Amino acid sequence: xxQWIPFEEGEYIVVDAYLSTPDGRAVRLENAWIEIxxxxxxxxxxxxxxxxxxxxxxxxxxxxxxxxLILDLGGRYKYLLRNPxxxxxxxxxxNVNSQLQFYPSRPWTQIxxxxxxxxxxxxxxxx
Numbered sequence: 001x002x003q004w005i006p007f008e009e010g011e012y013i014v015v016d017a018y019l020s021t022p023d024g025r026a027v028r029l030e031n032a033w034i035e036i037x038x039x040x041x042x043x044x045x046x047x048x049x050x051x052x053x054x055x056x057x058x059x060x061x062x063x064x065x066x067x068x069l070i071l072d073l074g075g076r077y078k079y080l081l082r083n084p085x086x087x088x089x090x091x092x093x094x095n096v097n098s099q100l101q102f103y104p105s106r107p108w109t110q111i112x113x114x115x116x117x118x119x120x121x122x123x124x125x126x127x
Contacts, residue, residue: 004107005044011035016072017050018123019057019086021064026123027056029100034071046108052100054088056126069102070111070119078116079108 014032029050039045048071060067069081083105089098111119 003044005036005046007036007044009036009038009044012073014048014050014071015074016070017048018070018120019052019060020068020070020119020123021060022066022068023063024122024124025060025063025126027052027060027126029069030097032071034073047101047103049099049101051097052088053094053096053127054090054098054100055094055096057086057088057100059126070116071108072116076113078111078113080111080119081108082106 017029017032020026032050034048085103088100
C-alpha cells in the first residue's frame, strides 16, 4: 500500500466507530482508538481497537461477509475502511464484552460530514 495515512505516528482517540454490513445493520465500537506506526520499511501503518460484544460481530457475519468500519476521528476526519481484518474474542455469550482489533485490508477513504451522516442514518443498530 502506498502512503495513504495523513497522520503522524502516535495513538489517536476515535470519537465514534461503527461496524456495518451493506444493508445497514451496525454495531458501535466503544472506547475505540487507532495507532499510526512506521514499519521496518519506513511505511506508515495503521492498527486499531475497540470494545464490542463478540455476539454482535457474529450477528453481522450471519447477514453478510462484507463488514465495513466507519471511523469519526473528530472534525472533518471521517473515514471508511472497507472490509478491514477483524480479530475479536471468542466468548459469544450475550452481554460479554471483548476487545476487537482491526487492521486495514486496503487504504481508507475519507468521507465528508454529509456522507458520514447519511451512512449513520441508514444504520439499524444491534443491541
